[in-house]
Amino acid sequence: MSPLARKRLGKIALNATGLLVFVFAIFPVYWMVSTAFKTNDQIFTTEFIPFPTSFTFEHVHRVLTEGVAGNSIWVYMGNSAIVALGTVLVGAVFSLLAATAVARFNFKGRSTFLIVLLVAQMIPAEALLIPLYLRVIDLGLVDQLAGLILVNVGLTLPFGIWMLRTFVAAVPKSLEEAAWIDGASRLTTFWRVLFPLVAPGLVATSIFSFITAWNELIFALVLMSESSGYTMPVALQFFFGQKGTDWGAIMASSTMMTIPVVVFFLIVQRRMVTGLMAGAVKG
Amino acid sequence: MTDTSTRTRGGGNPSPSGRRRPGRPAKASGLPVWSIPYLLLIPGLLVIGALLLYPMVQVAIMAFQKVGLPQIRPVNKRPPEWVGTDNFSQIFDNEIFWSALRNTLVFAVLAVTLTLVVGTAVGVLLNKLGKKMSTLVIVGIMFAWAVPPVAQGIIWKWLFDAEAGIINWALNLLPDWLSTLVFGRADWTGEPWLNDAWSIYMVLIITVVWASFPFIAVSVLAGLKGIPAELYEAARVDGASAWRTFRKITFPLLRPVFAVLTVLSIIWDFKVFSQLYVLMGGPTNREAFNLSMYSYAEAFRSPPKMGSGAAIALVLTVILLVVTAVYVRQLVKQEDMT
Numbered sequence: 001m002s003p004l005a006r007k008r009l010g011k012i013a014l015n016a017t018g019l020l021v022f023v024f025a026i027f028p029v030y031w032m033v034s035t036a037f038k039t040n041d042q043i044f045t046t047e048f049i050p051f052p053t054s055f056t057f058e059h060v061h062r063v064l065t066e067g068v069a070g071n072s073i074w075v076y077m078g079n080s081a082i083v084a085l086g087t088v089l090v091g092a093v094f095s096l097l098a099a100t101a102v103a104r105f106n107f108k109g110r111s112t113f114l115i116v117l118l119v120a121q122m123i124p125a126e127a128l129l130i131p132l133y134l135r136v137i138d139l140g141l142v143d144q145l146a147g148l149i150l151v152n153v154g155l156t157l158p159f160g161i162w163m164l165r166t167f168v169a170a171v172p173k174s175l176e177e178a179a180w181i182d183g184a185s186r187l188t189t190f191w192r193v194l195f196p197l198v199a200p201g202l203v204a205t206s207i208f209s210f211i212t213a214w215n216e217l218i219f220a221l222v223l224m225s226e227s228s229g230y231t232m233p234v235a236l237q238f239f240f241g242q243k244g245t246d247w248g249a250i251m252a253s254s255t256m257m258t259i260p261v262v263v264f265f266l267i268v269q270r271r272m273v274t275g276l277m278a279g280a281v282k283g
Numbered sequence: 284m285t286d287t288s289t290r291t292r293g294g295g296n297p298s299p300s301g302r303r304r305p306g307r308p309a310k311a312s313g314l315p316v317w318s319i320p321y322l323l324l325i326p327g328l329l330v331i332g333a334l335l336l337y338p339m340v341q342v343a344i345m346a347f348q349k350v351g352l353p354q355i356r357p358v359n360k361r362p363p364e365w366v367g368t369d370n371f372s373q374i375f376d377n378e379i380f381w382s383a384l385r386n387t388l389v390f391a392v393l394a395v396t397l398t399l400v401v402g403t404a405v406g407v408l409l410n411k412l413g414k415k416m417s418t419l420v421i422v423g424i425m426f427a428w429a430v431p432p433v434a435q436g437i438i439w440k441w442l443f444d445a446e447a448g449i450i451n452w453a454l455n456l457l458p459d460w461l462s463t464l465v466f467g468r469a470d471w472t473g474e475p476w477l478n479d480a481w482s483i484y485m486v487l488i489i490t491v492v493w494a495s496f497p498f499i500a501v502s503v504l505a506g507l508k509g510i511p512a513e514l515y516e517a518a519r520v521d522g523a524s525a526w527r528t529f530r531k532i533t534f535p536l537l538r539p540v541f542a543v544l545t546v547l548s549i550i551w552d553f554k555v556f557s558q559l560y561v562l563m564g565g566p567t568n569r570e571a572f573n574l575s576m577y578s579y580a581e582a583f584r585s586p587p588k589m590g591s592g593a594a595i596a597l598v599l600t601v602i603l604l605v606v607t608a609v610y611v612r613q614l615v616k617q618e619d620m621t
Contacts, residue, residue: 014408018416021405022423028438028493029426031449035441044447046455046472098327105320113324120335122607124554126575127596130345130582130589131338134355154334161327186319215431217557218575222583233433233557240564247441254434265429266422269501 032258036060036251043247059248063256069227069238073253076235079145080214080257083231086149087156087213088206094153095160096202100194102161103168120158126218133222143229151219156209163208167201168194207264214261232257339600346370346597350589363590370594379569380595382480383577387553387599390484390573394552397492399545402499407529409500410507424497432494436561439490443476450476480571483563490558495551499544506540507533546610553603574599 035043036059038052063073102110132151141147171194179189217233224230227238236257239250314322347370348363374380405424409417430438443450451471454462459469476482510533518528534541556575563571566580574595582592 014411015413015416017408018412018420021408022420025420025424025427025493025497028442029430031442032434032438046447046452048449048452094326094330097323101320101323105323107317107320110320113328116331116336119604120331122550122604123335123339124550124575124596124600124603126554126556126578127342127600128335128338129579130593130596131341132334133582134341134589135338137355137357151334154330157327157330158335211431215433215557217433217560218579233431236433236437237561237565247444247447250437251441254437258430258434261431262426262429265425269425 029258032251033255035247036255038248040248059252063249063253068235068249068253069230071227071230071235073232073235073256075228076230076232077256079229080231080233082145083148083152083216083220084210084213086145087152088210090149090153091156091160091209092202092206094157095164095205096195096198098161099164099168100190103165104173104194117158117162121162125155129218129222132219136223141223143224143226145229147223148216148220148231149213151223152209152213152216155216155219156212160205160209164198164201164205167198167205170201171197204268207268211261211264214257342593342596342600345590345593348590348593350587350593352585352587355587355589366590370591374591374594374598379572379577382570383572383574383595384598386480386484386571387573387575390487390555391549391552394488394491394495394555395545395548397488398495398499398548398552399541401492402496402544403503403541405496405500406503406507407533409504421501424500427493428495428497430494432557433561435490435494436558439486439493439558440477440562443486445473445475448476477562477564478568480568483559483568483571487555487559487562490562491552491555494558495548499548502540502544503537506537510536542610546607549606550603553606554599 034050034052037055037057038049039054039056039058042049042052042054065072067073067075101107102113132154136142136147136151139147141150175197176189176193179193180186184192215233216231220231220234221237224234227235230238232253236250236253239246239253345363347365347367349366349369350363353359353361354363405420409420412420442448445451451474454466454471454474462469462471476486514532515528518532523531554575555573556579559571559573559576560566566572566576566584569580572580578592578595578599581595582589
């Protein structure tokens with residue numbers, strides 16, 4: 001074989017492998033979405049039906065009206081949104097303050113705080129389930145979305161601070177010093193100079209927290225006993241009934257749950273990687 | 284450094300700048316400068332202390348206590364009973380603990396290894412593909428990465444469904460002689476993949492690798508972009524094979540990246556819960572428990588045994604901290620602590 005032909009063949013092989021990876025990654029997602037729009041005849045079959053030729057909205061309609069466990073899927077989507085947004089709002093303020101402290105000041109106990117952050121990140125959330133559950137009972141926050149928000153803030157904060165710290169540190173200090181020389185106060189400098197420059201990092205960190213809270217299952221499972229307070233991950237479990245599984249409905253609901261995350265992912269894709277990596281490697 | 288600049292500002296020196304807003308500076312300079320970082324840290328410290336560190340201490344204490352229904356009911360609550368190491372001897376005597384420990388460890392080793400290998404291979408591939416093709420593949424793997432863990436479990440449960448699952452359909456496509464030769468059977472319809480522990484974990488590994496390789500691939504790709512092309516040029520001139528180039532150039536240069544990715548993967552895979560919960564339909568199959576699921580089942584299935592649940596959680600935490608301690612030490616050393 002001539003070198004040129006070999007090179008060409010190698011290129012074809014590379015592209016074919018790329019296509020294979022693409023199919024492996026996307027097919028399960030596609031299968032979820034397409035099942036959501038198939039009629040039951042086309043779902044419960046041993047045949048392979050690549051496209052929903054009998055395209056239908058019946059499952060989407062059913063989960064939105066009839067829903068599961070006594071409520072429409074909108075209720076659970078709403079609960080999930082409240083929990084995730086609440087977590088983001090509280091977390092963003094707290095992590096911005098702490099990240100500024102760590103990245104902008106030298107103070108006694110700074111390195112201790114950083115080590116505490118690291119260790120806190122290593123603690124598996126599942127291990128904290130029992131004491132946090134008892135604490136939430138003590139506070140009277142069982143069946144309250146506020147209890148779930150509180151827990152999620154705790155779970156996402158160490159990583160949020162750790163990640164945001166690198167974004168704050170990336171803003172040159174000279175900019176703030178220039179503002180001080182011009183007579184701006186520390187607070188003004190923070191709002192007018194530092195905050196706008198850190199905002200993209202804050203968005204990335206917030207989206208990360210949003211996704212974590214949106215996806216969280218185990219705490220929602222034990223803290224929410226009434227179905228009107230379920231979040232999406234909990235509600236989805238109730239489609240697996242005694243009388244067989246309503247796959248059309250569950251795929252429609254899973255698709256609805258996945259859409260916001262996909263959108264966020266596509267927005268912050270690049271920062272997500274730098275954030276995760278920078279958060280973990282030296283900042 | 285920050286101190287001096289603040290003193291210049293706060294020193295009563297009337298600034299000529301007209302942008303200065305009245306009222307603001309007084310508010311900020313009313314505080315001694317040294318206290319500012321501590322004030323900024325208060326909310327974060329409160330949250331971390333109250334929601335992470337103190338509960339961890341509580342887990343360690345509860346592991347040596349008996350905490351059941353009488354101790355947690357809202358009325359007529361009784362104080363927890365101190366039982367020494369009873370919880371531990373009880374779980375160590377239980378074979379479910381040992382199968383849960385085995386499941387946790389074997390799953391973590393296999394899932395982490397496979398995720399890293401597949402992810403790295405795809406990252407290297409992405410680096411070699413043309414622009415259009417690599418964008419297409421990145422968008423594709425982004426979708427797999429974005430799917431929430433519960434939905435991941437649901438999707439793969441559906442793909443491996445006994446009756447209408449597409450995996451059984453695909454296996455039925457194999458020529459009968461081949462299927463019989465390799466698996467000892469030709470007809471796959473009705474094969475229940477999610478009944479036995481081993482096949483549950485096989486599906487779980489596929490699920491987790493599918494969802495986590497994209498992050499590795501994109502991170503490795505980002506690392507590869509930072510390696511100067513001349514190095515590869517030189518290797519090619521020297522006639523180095525692809526594998527040798529990877530081993531001698533790519534791997535050593537990406538070592539810090541791999542270290543981080545490995546630890547993150549270990550942390551994520553050690554305590555996998557959501558996907559397992561969906562695949563086996565709640566804490567039903569005791570043989571397929573991992574440590575997280577076992578702890579959850581002990582503490583929250585009636586009768587609640589929070590003490591032994593805490594003991595299992597403590598074992599899980601200690602293993603995880605030991606495994607990741609090396610990495611934390613390295614990070615602390617690297618960290619700019621001045």
